[in-house]
Amino acid sequence: MPERPSWKPEYSVRVEELDAQHKHLFSLIGKLFDAMAGANVRDISRNILSSLNDYAITHFSTEERLLLRFKYDDFSEQKREHDAFFDTIRDYEKNGSDTFEKDMLEFLNDWLSEHILKVDKKYATFLNNHGVK
Numbered sequence: 817m818p819e820r821p822s823w824k825p826e827y828s829v830r831v832e833e834l835d836a837q838h839k840h841l842f843s844l845i846g847k848l849f850d851a852m853a854g855a856n857v858r859d860i861s862r863n864i865l866s867s868l869n870d871y872a873i874t875h876f877s878t879e880e881r882l883l884l885r886f887k888y889d890d891f892s893e894q895k896r897e898h899d900a901f902f903d904t905i906r907d908y909e910k911n912g913s914d915t916f917e918k919d920m921l922e923f924l925n926d927w928l929s930e931h932i933l934k935v936d937k938k939y940a941t942f943l944n945n946h947g948v949k
């Protein structure tokens with residue numbers, strides 16, 4: 817992964833609060849990327865991953881609450897992907913391989929980019945039409 821993970825304008829879901837949360841998730845993944853270059857990879861990564869886990873819980877629940885409030889059709893797809901995210905993290909933790917930090921970094925960056933572009937962006941117009949911007 818040569819490029820430092822970061823939020824890009826193409827990821828915008830046109831809802832200010834959710835874009836801000838996505839930016840924060842990317843900034844934590846960016847910190848993980850930076851930690852890989854340092855000496856204390858294991859310690860620093862553990863802290864960042866725990867913050868990421870906590871913030872993902874906060875973010876997913878904000879998203880799910882908004883989508884439920886307006887009875888979004890594809891809610892179950894969102895919920896399934898969010899739940900699968902934590903399942904995958906748990907699997908990585910259980911396996912605890914030597915390349916754990918690098919694997920996690922790749923997974924998190926790929927998952928978040930793909931999820932925003934393929935799943936989250938679908939609710940942009942829906943939420944905007946309900947006055948959420």
Ligand SMILES: [Fe+2]
Nearest residue numbers: 879894931936
């Ligand atoms: Fe989502």
